[in-house]
Amino acid sequence: MTTGDRQTEEKIFEAATDEFEENGLTGARMQNIADRAGMNKALLHYYFRTKDLLFEAVFTKVARQMMSKFKPALEGNMTIEEKIRFFFREHISFLQDNPRLPGFIINEINHNPARIKKIIRNIDIKEVWKNVLDQHKDELHRYNITEESLPQLMTTIVSLSVFPFAARGIIEEIFSNVGVDFNSYIEERKQYAADFVIRSITKKEES
Amino acid sequence: MTTGDRQTEEKIFEAATDEFEENGLTGARMQNIADRAGMNKALLHYYFRTKDLLFEAVFTKVARQMMSKFKPALEGNMTIEEKIRFFFREHISFLQDNPRLPGFIINEINHNPARIKKIIRNIDIKEVWKNVLDQHKDELHRYNITEESLPQLMTTIVSLSVFPFAARGIIEEIFSNVGVDFNSYIEERKQYAADFVIRSITKKEES
DNA sequence: GTCTATAGAAGGATAGAC
DNA sequence: GTCTATCCTTCTATAGAC
Numbered sequence: 012m013t014t015g016d017r018q019t020e021e022k023i024f025e026a027a028t029d030e031f032e033e034n035g036l037t038g039a040r041m042q043n044i045a046d047r048a049g050m051n052k053a054l055l056h057y058y059f060r061t062k063d064l065l066f067e068a069v070f071t072k073v074a075r076q077m078m079s080k081f082k083p084a085l086e087g088n089m090t091i092e093e094k095i096r097f098f099f100r101e102h103i104s105f106l107q108d109n110p111r112l113p114g115f116i117i118n119e120i121n122h123n124p125a126r127i128k129k130i131i132r133n134i135d136i137k138e139v140w141k142n143v144l145d146q147h148k149d150e151l152h153r154y155n156i157t158e159e160s161l162p163q164l165m166t167t168i169v170s171l172s173v174f175p176f177a178a179r180g181i182i183e184e185i186f187s188n189v190g191v192d193f194n195s196y197i198e199e200r201k202q203y204a205a206d207f208v209i210r211s212i213t214k215k216e217e218s
Numbered sequence: 219m220t221t222g223d224r225q226t227e228e229k230i231f232e233a234a235t236d237e238f239e240e241n242g243l244t245g246a247r248m249q250n251i252a253d254r255a256g257m258n259k260a261l262l263h264y265y266f267r268t269k270d271l272l273f274e275a276v277f278t279k280v281a282r283q284m285m286s287k288f289k290p291a292l293e294g295n296m297t298i299e300e301k302i303r304f305f306f307r308e309h310i311s312f313l314q315d316n317p318r319l320p321g322f323i324i325n326e327i328n329h330n331p332a333r334i335k336k337i338i339r340n341i342d343i344k345e346v347w348k349n350v351l352d353q354h355k356d357e358l359h360r361y362n363i364t365e366e367s368l369p370q371l372m373t374t375i376v377s378l379s380v381f382p383f384a385a386r387g388i389i390e391e392i393f394s395n396v397g398v399d400f401n402s403y404i405e406e407r408k409q410y411a412a413d414f415v416i417r418s419i420t421k422k423e424e425s
Numbered sequence: 426g427t428c429t430a431t432a433g434a435a436g437g438a439t440a441g442a443c
Numbered sequence: 444g445t446c447t448a449t450c451c452t453t454c455t456a457t458a459g460a461c
Contacts, residue, residue: 033329034329035242035329037242052456053456054426057427061455118325162393163411167378170377171374174373175373182373184331184338185343188338188344189369196369210418211415211417214420248436248438249437258447259437260447263438264444268438269438
């Protein structure tokens with residue numbers, strides 16, 4: 012395979028990523044992808060055979076990318092507080108560079124849950140889970156976080172980072188009415204969300 | 219217009235809601251809607267003229283329904299703490315009955331932001347905003363919530379309720395690996411999310 | 426490997442009978 | 444108001460030249 016091939020394949024892949032992110036699988040058009048890539052439709056089929064296979068390639072890539080962003084915060088050698096701050100800083104920065112990913116992935120998992128399941132099966136969730144519990148045993152106990160409540164905390168943290176991007180269209184419109192800028196809001200959020208979560212888990216219950 | 223008409227129109231509307239929620243505007247098929255409603259395609263056009271107008275009708279209805287669910291918690295005569303508990307209880311219950319709404323709305327606003335903007339323009343956001351600030355002046359001050367940080371708090375609260383439903387496909391798959399049931403998780407969440415938020419805003423800063 | 430031209434299927438929309 | 448039959452556009456996919 013020559014350098015020319017690789018470049019062509021890459022161009023198609025990038026054009027397809029844009030088109031699929033904007034329009035979803037069913038809304039995307041092979042003709043649009045060809046136009047974006049500056050070539051003709053026939054070449055897309057030469058390299059990827061069908062629309063569905065091209066989509067599969069794109070979706071697998073971005074879903075893996077998204078998943079991989081959770082790893083450092085789960086496995087790193089930091090305290091829970093540090094991990095929470097690290098996660099919001101890094102993950103929101105990643106989403107600032109890829110603001111359409113959340114909507115794209117949410118859309119697809121709702122229309123075809125099987126596609127994401129295949130990808131998740133390649134991750135050893137049990138192992139990751141066990142690691143978190145073992146590594147932070149003392150801290151979790153100190154914060155009153157039990158194994159049973161960990162799913163609630165985890166989804167809470169992810170919600171705070173991902174949801175604003177997924178719902179951007181609504182949020183931006185509502186904010187515009189009260190003079191709030193979405194980008195500034197997102198930039199502030201790295202700090203706000205981390206503080207918010209840490210305050211909550213460190214709060215001592217009143218008797 | 220006879221009773222028969224109304225029933226037919228309603229049947230179409232419900233079938234269309236299901237089909238659009240599952241497949242989105244571009245993925246939905248008029249033939250499928252006709253099948254679900256137990257009639258033929260031509261009738262859909264007789265009542266709603268085009269696919270896009272039918273979609274518009276469905277989307278407007280469910281988006282308004284979703285929006286209206288925020289009103290009682292924003293305008294009611296309760297303390298902030300009571301409103302937070304009330305919101306999570308009522309809103310998550312509503313989503314338990316309509317679990318596909320978040321994904322459906324997020325999908326559409328990402329592909330066609332204009333559609334939701336038209337609906338939001340009919341709400342006087344400034345007025346709602348002003349009401350919250352006026353009505354809870356003392357409480358907000360006591361909790362250290364400023365007008366500037368209110369957007370962060372509001373989106374935080376909504377995230378915690380809506381996101382799990384939007385990302386259900388992923389969450390369910392991950393949970394299945396560690397033996398967590400999605401429905402129980404959601405039921406618990408009404409309490410967990412409320413406690414989580416209230417702990418965070420009532421925490422006194424250490425000096 | 427890349428292009429033009431076109432096949433062939435799918436899907437939205439309408440005509441016209443009842 | 445409801446149905447069957449069909450039109451016509453759109454879109455994926457392929458054939459075949461270069």
